[in-house]
Amino acid sequence: MKRYLLLFFAVLVVGLTSAQEKGYTLKANISYAPAGADAYRQERCQLDIYVPNGKRDFVTVLWFHGGGLTGGQREIPAYLKEQGIAVIGVGYRLSPHVKVEEIIQDAALAVKWAFQHIEQYGGNPKKIVLSGHSAGGYLNLMLALNKRYLSEVGLDADDLMAAVPFSAQCITHFTARAEQGIDVNQPIVDALAPLYWVRKSPVPILLITGDRDLEMVGRYEENAYLARMLKIVGHPQIKLLELDGYDHGMVYPALPLLVKEMTRLEKTK
Secondary structure, three states, rough: OOOHHHHHHHHHHHHHHHHHHHHHEEEEEOOOOOOOHHHHHHOOOEEEEEOOOOOOOOOEEEOOOOOOOOOOOOOOHHHHHHOOOOEEOOOOOOOOOOOHHHHHHHHHHHHHHHHHHHHHOEEEEEEEEEEEHHHHHHHHHHHHHHHHHHHHHOOOOOOEEEEEEEOOOOOOOOHHHHHOOOOOOOOOOOOOHHHHHOOOOOOOOEEEEEEEOOOOOOHHHHHHHHHHHHOOOOOEEEEEEEEOEEEEEEOOHHHHHHHHHHHHHHOOO
């Protein structure tokens, strides 16, 4: 009987260990603010990380929330859970407390945190993907195309695995235009526009938008123009997907496409 009891407990321990290894861990409220940051920056510059247990060399998605750069909270989309990947939900400062330029710099620091720490969780810093919706997608593109922002924090934008922005603004963001007193419907392409930084980058970019007739004003067309210009300069991996029948709130149908793209890219690594 004693031997059977020992065997039972051994099986139970193995079963529990296996369950833990197949589970996921969420660590919240991790600061990436620089030393000496003020209270507002300390409050906003935090991230949550969701990682698979007992797995290594996995892909990590940095998810930047939407909200027009004036609102929103960090989040980890439910669909991205239990996909065998890590997800980092990033918070950042907002306008009008800070300028758009400073918001992009916050996003760069969050990416730096991921590159510096993801190996501690079992991830691979060569498999970091930027994604996010609307304003979050805009931040993705500014970091991937304008190399200055990541260079300022000691990184090379070309080391990203991919950028997959959802319904991103590709002209100058309307919040950046508002800072200059420019009307929301007046299109501008200046240094705060992803289109301004078109270049032949090795980083795969998948642009996803809603239906051109249902999206926010010009959002599909902005993405289509960016995709066209990237192709013209010889970008090797640029794709544009339009989700027929979906408006600007097209996050869910786009999330499976993000997972599919990461799976495809990981097979090439």
